Amino acid sequence: MKTDKKQAKEVSVSCNDPNCPFHGSLKLRGRTFSGTVTSAKMHRTIVVEWFRLFPLPKYERSEKRKTKIKAHLPDCIKVKEGDKITIKECRKLSKTKAFCVIKNESTQS
Ligand SMILES: [Zn+2]
Numbered sequence: 001m002k003t004d005k006k007q008a009k010e011v012s013v014s015c016n017d018p019n020c021p022f023h024g025s026l027k028l029r030g031r032t033f034s035g036t037v038t039s040a041k042m043h044r045t046i047v048v049e050w051f052r053l054f055p056l057p058k059y060e061r062s063e064k065r066k067t068k069i070k071a072h073l074p075d076c077i078k079v080k081e082g083d084k085i086t087i088k089e090c091r092k093l094s095k096t097k098a099f100c101v102i103k104n105e106s107t108q109s
Contacts (some may be wrong), residue, residue: 017044019093020074021100028100030089037083038068045097046073048087071099079104 015023035050048071053062071087073079084105092098 015074015076017075019044019072019100020076021088021090021102022074023076024074026072026090026100028088028090028102032086032088032102033067033099034084034086034105035067037079037081037085040073040079040081044073044075045070045094046079046085046101047071048085048099069099070096071101072097073101077101077104078107083107 018024019026021028033048033050035048037046038049039047047068049066049068051064051066054065055062071085072090072093079085079101085101086103086105087099088102089098090100093100
């Protein structure tokens with residue numbers, strides 16, 4: 001994480017977001033997930049979803065279940081619908097947001 005912060009500061013991206021983990025004062029802790037962007041229409045907020053397997057012991061099989069959550073998008077990260085991204089847990093940023101985007105896997109940087 002510390003090397004990521006240094007790299008982000010060297011790149012001169014205009015980022016005035018106080019809730020940015022690299023340029024602002026937001027602290028990240030907790031769980032990390034990677035998923036697909038399904039909506040990038042909101043201001044500094046995106047919807048991420050990913051699939052997980054839910055075991056059904058009675059039938060000795062698993063069913064596919066979907067997790068869909070909102071995540072904070074800092075100004076310095078560019079994302080479009082369909083991108084693979086990584087999110088990390090932070091404090092509650094709003095009623096429905098407690099995660100922040102830390103990396104866009106689809107863009108080579
Ligand atoms: Zn930033």
